[in-house]
Amino acid sequence: MSSTLSDVFISHPIHIPLSNLPDVKSLPDSYTWTSKDDLLFSASSSSDESLPFIDLSDPHVATLVGNACSTWGAFQITNHGVPLRLLDDIEFLTGSLFRLPVQQKLKAARSENGVSGYGVARIASFFNKQMWSEGFTVIGSPLHDFRKLWPNHHLKYCEIIEEYEEHMQKLAAKLMWLALGSLGVEEEEIKWAEHTSDFQGTQAAIQLNHYPICPEPERAMGLAAHTDSTLMTILYQNNTAGLQVFRDSVGWVTVPPVPGSLVVNVGDLLHILTNGIFLSVLHRARVNCIRSRFSTAYLWGPPSDLMISPLPKLVNHQSPLYPSLTWKQYLATKATHFNQSLSIIRNYLSSDQIS
Numbered sequence: 113m114s115s116t117l118s119d120v121f122i123s124h125p126i127h128i129p130l131s132n133l134p135d136v137k138s139l140p141d142s143y144t145w146t147s148k149d150d151l152l153f154s155a156s157s158s159s160d161e162s163l164p165f166i167d168l169s170d171p172h173v174a175t176l177v178g179n180a181c182s183t184w185g186a187f188q189i190t191n192h193g194v195p196l197r198l199l200d201d202i203e204f205l206t207g208s209l210f211r212l213p214v215q216q217k218l219k220a221a222r223s224e225n226g227v228s229g230y231g232v233a234r235i236a237s238f239f240n241k242q243m244w245s246e247g248f249t250v251i252g253s254p255l256h257d258f259r260k261l262w263p264n265h266h267l268k269y270c271e272i273i274e275e276y277e278e279h280m281q282k283l284a285a286k287l288m289w290l291a292l293g294s295l296g297v298e299e300e301e302i303k304w305a306e307h308t309s310d311f312q313g314t315q316a317a318i319q320l321n322h323y324p325i326c327p328e329p330e331r332a333m334g335l336a337a338h339t340d341s342t343l344m345t346i347l348y349q350n351n352t353a354g355l356q357v358f359r360d361s362v363g364w365v366t367v368p369p370v371p372g373s374l375v376v377n378v379g380d381l382l383h384i385l386t387n388g389i390f391l392s393v394l395h396r397a398r399v400n401c402i403r404s405r406f407s408t409a410y411l412w413g414p415p416s417d418l419m420i421s422p423l424p425k426l427v428n429h430q431s432p433l434y435p436s437l438t439w440k441q442y443l444a445t446k447a448t449h450f451n452q453s454l455s456i457i458r459n460y461l462s463s464d465q466i467s
């Protein structure tokens with residue numbers, strides 16, 4: 113992973129105060145969410161719909177993945193080939209990091225114009241209320257930050273991140289090719305993502321999330337509704353429920369944690385690449401009053417300066433719905449317009465207007 117994604121935020125600094133989550137019996141007003149804070153906060157949910165669960169050894173796997181991407185924009189997978197021991201290791205790392213004393217975590221605090229390190233999720237700047245969570249973002253080598261957190265043990269944690277990235281990168285590319293293959297897209301049509309290219313230059317971020325036990329979970333929000341600005345995101349959640357995905361005419365659907373499984377989200381860039389055929393899923397994390405929850409998101413994207421545009425084969429003689437733009441340009445748009453970004457770029461006539 114190169115560190116060029118970090119450049120985006122130099123010109124989009126945000127100031128989010130880092131405060132300790134309060135140790136209280138009732139939720140302070142600053143953490144209490146209503147539909148005024150997030151339009152879909154209390155949107156209804158139907159209990160009989162569930163996210164597709166796909167066994168990657170199924171003979172019809174490409175069709176199943178393609179259907180899930182165009183209906184839900186997300187799915188859960190099993191038989192994915194990532195060693196269960198590695199999932200235990202990443203859960204151990206995430207738990208160890210967030211269990212450190214807050215003063216220790218703050219030694220690796222993310223700066224206002226930085227992207228790596230400890231802090232609340234960047235999307236916090238778009239809301240008036242605070243989220244009941246803490247996060248840690250890794251882009252590029254974690255060595256510098258991990259040395260500050262664990263002066264004597266950082267190397268073992270760096271090794272876990274490195275091994276996790278290797279597996280996740282291969283899995284993400286395999287899933288994207290299954291999905292695109294179901295639409296008849298061939299590898300020659302996206303050179304940078306060809307299997308044989310070894311995905312040279314694809315970029316990624318790892319986001320570690322912690323949602324502590326919350327005194328009034330119904331009124332709190334762990335991570336507010338958002339789509340990921342990626343091609344695909346692979347999420348590992350520990351054994352505590354909290355992730356919800358939104359589907360039009362269904363509402364919020366909870367994704368139950370299934371031991372050893374992973375959740376896959378279509379991100380905004382794959383939505384653009386497929387000219388809107390695959391949906392980027394709106395999702396959020398809720399909290400609970402019994403157990404703290406950890407999750408690890410692998411946010412995968414293309415080389416950050418490469419132009420991404422709807423694939424000609426999928427535009428099908430009509431006008432493309434989206435202009436060409438780079439991942440860096442999209443992240444910059446997202447840093448300003450958040451959940452309106454896709455509809456805003458849809459209205460641009462050319463990428464020249466995207467700074």
Ligand SMILES: C=C1C[C@]23C[C@@]1(O)CC[C@H]2[C@@]12CCC[C@@](C)(C(=O)O1)[C@H]2[C@@H]3C(=O)O
Pocket residue numbers: 117227233234235236249316317319338339340341342409411443446
């Ligand atoms: C590559 C990225 C996606 C992300 C912004 C970032 O530069 C690194 C952090 C990512 C993350 C993780 C938590 C949710 C999210 C919306 C956020 O605030 O930071 C995503 C960003 C995204 O997908 O837009």
Ligand SMILES: O=C(O)CCC(=O)C(=O)O
Pocket residue numbers: 319321335340347349354355356395396397406407409
């Ligand atoms: O914790 C979760 O389940 C969701 C995390 C997430 O959406 C993210 O890190 O982008």
Ligand SMILES: [Fe+2]
Pocket residue numbers: 338339340345395409
């Ligand atoms: Fe997300």
